[in-house]
Amino acid sequence: MPLLNWQALKPTQVSGTVFNELDDEHILGELNMDIFEEQFKTKAQGNPKDLSTKPKKASQKAPAKTTLIDPNKSKNLAITLRKGGMSPDKICTAIETYDQGSLSVDFLELLEPFIPSDFEMKLLKNYEKDGRPLEELAAEDQFVLRFGKIPRLNQRINTLTFMGNFPDTVKRLQPQLDSLISASMSIKSSDKLKKILEIVLAFGNYMNSSKRGAAYGFRLQSLDLLLETKSTDRSQTLLHFIGNVIQEKYPDLVNFHSDLHFVDKAALVSLDGILQDIRSLERGMEMTKKEFLVQDDSPVLKEFIKTNSTTLETLIKDSKTAQEAYSSVVEYFGENPKTTQPSMFFPFFGRFIKGYKAVQKDIERKKKMEELNEEKEQSPIKSPGQKGPAMPKMPQMDLIAELKKRQKPPVREGKDGALEDIITDLRNSPFRPSVVFANVI
Template sequence: PSFAPKDPMSKNAPHVPPVPPPPAPFANGLSKAGGASLQSPSAGSNGNIPAIPGPPFSAKGRLQSRSSPRSQAQPKKTSLKPYHWLKLTRAMQGSLWAEAQKSDEASKAPEFDMSELESLFSASVPNSDHGGAGGKSNRRTSGPKSDKVQLIDLRRAYNCEIMLTKVKVPLPDLMSSVLALDDSALDVDQVDNLIKFCPTKEEMELLKNYNGDKENLGKCEQFFLELMKVPRVESKLRVFSFKIQFHSQVSDLRNSLNLVNSVAEEIRNSVKLKRIMQTILSLGNALNHGTARGAAIGFRLDSLLKLTDTRARNNKMTLMHYLCKVLAEKLPEVLDFPKDLVSLEASAKIQLKYLAEEMQAISKGLEKVVQELTASENDGPVSENFCKILKEFLGSAEAEVRSLASLYSGVGRNADALTLYFGEDPARCPFEQVVSTLLNFVRMFVRAHEENCKQLEFEKKKAQKEAENEKMKTSAPKKVAENEKIKASVPGKKAENEKMKNSAPKESDHLIQTPIRSSNIN
């Protein structure tokens, strides 16, 4: 059922003293009729307690206050937090809302304790019982918020205010920075956000028809008023955004165009790559001799990637491995051909379609600058500084764009020439496919060559080990014979040593036989 009041400031709404919240949230549910626990008469008789704001509205038959009708004065409305729903203005027949309009259904809805509702869902901090300076301060800070006039859609206004918190320039100085094209005050993201929140024609009409105090308007409305002071503000903001990004956009596009030219030149001038392509042609004709595929004068570029598809009978080597093996033996100087193609990997990330879009965006952006400059010259003093700065920018920008356009047209010719260099049709095999195929071929070639080198190293070590084993086998019988001779000579040497040992005089016998002379005693 609808609880919208007929009269939001009911003249008969009585004075309601404050009610403490329940001990636990909604412990007893929503209060029933007469179930509110009000303060005792003795507590309410204190003359020092100020009047407490009553319920915000009296709903017919529902949200009525249940205190004594003897009120001293008309209560002040308490601002409650909103419930952000999307309301229906018409109840469709057969819907539950149509049923709810019936009197017997409406009586089934529970009654609400407005004091409890205000205590729980008050939009501002409730005043203290003692009306001191703190309470007055709270009223001053929270009061103006509810007094703000909001003309713009709430969601749009909310998003606009969030955006403005990221713009550090005060509102009065904001448009001065825009008209001065001051990129030290605003960056491109901030300017683009300002563009998103330029007022529509309808919003401008709302603000033009507002005759109240403009200080009472919300922050979004005041921001819109600042924008409306400048003729064609959205167009000027777009020019500002273009100017901020111009030099980086031109620089990035120029680098990409130069990269395309560089890779086309590197590929066409690489003698080593040409020798490899000729070797592949000879290899293919040798394999395909006597078949319909033989006697070729060239091959399609994507055939390079099929070199890994043909495997040797032992299944351990592909045609790519064999190509690298032949080149290592016959033309080792071409193996480092990837060093000729230093721009290949970077150029594989470039799409000519996107370069064309960038070129078109820069050209159209410059046209918009010229149009806005022409229109702004009729704005009067408000756009005088804007026109002066824009003319200076336009002078250098036009020269840069002319140079860029010339470079761009040359890139298109070089890209087509690169495709034709491999005997391909630019319409069927565009620049992107050429560099992508070559990059994949380079990677496969390098990997196959590294695998060949590892295999050679492995076979070399294996051969060395086998040679050592063979050497050990041939030297083993000689060592056995020598060991036998040594063993045979050991008994004779042992007997000779024993004989020498027995014939040698003992030292103790020598000492006993030596007479002791008196001269030896001191």
């Protein structure tokens, strides 16, 4: 039978939805699926199975187990436990011993919603106190009873989740802090960039001098206007003109952008998000240390704290450096660090650099075209198939006369074979334009 390629909901997504209230097995029990099997079976498939045997098998099952927890919760827990691939007892032991190797972060997050409530634990403990056999409880109820007896269960799971996420979180945050620090410091310390902005300010004041007073500075968003402002004939932008000026008058500024580092990467950083994540790491480390005070015999907790405390301290220190460097550079360029995020500030420079590089390519391309045109104008025009230097034009009659003169050299009288000597001489001495031109001149 072909597969139905639908998008199935995850077990964690079913809770609270209409699917929690549905019983598909009940529907299958009410319907005769023979016709469906016959019409939808694949060619290689044999006769449909007799689904009527299914209810009979169900009737042969052992008596239903006792369930004290919510049926929907029990159903979802069964799915989650199957995903864990471990026995319930091994799962609980791994939590008690902080065994990160056995418990993935994803599985721990799936387990967290099944931490039993006080009411559920009371029901299960009363069942146990009454002396009733635990074997009669459903497997999910037995797990919840064992699960709920783990000391400080909620704290242990939170600690394990934090420990599992810590390396990846640091690996994600550190490069962002590095790029933010590097971009901020390189932009502020670049004398070449400062000179470029000085040139832009000069042109802007010159253009506005007749209608506006001189400006002492400009907002960074004004850099975008350099590509939008065009010359009278619309053949070039203001940035093209400034680019030419830089090449001719300030060649040391041509590659000013090489002083600026990680501008594009810094533009992707959310400083507020980083600081929030670091505060979360601080709370997690504090929670882990408190857990170790209670469970001081745990080598796992001891080693984690010893290894990662320094890492967290370095991250916190770098976050403060990033804050200071960013605030400093934003204020340095006349912007407000409280209202200007990196995603807004650094793209000003990113777009300017991108536009400037494109302009530089246009200028170089134009120069090459001009050089080629000059070479064409200066070099003589060659006739098709002509090799060597081009022959300057001569008056047609003069050229014919010269050729005739060349073909009729004076006959040497008094010697035998004079005609043969002339023919031989003509054959051995091909026509040389330089000689002709020299004679003509």
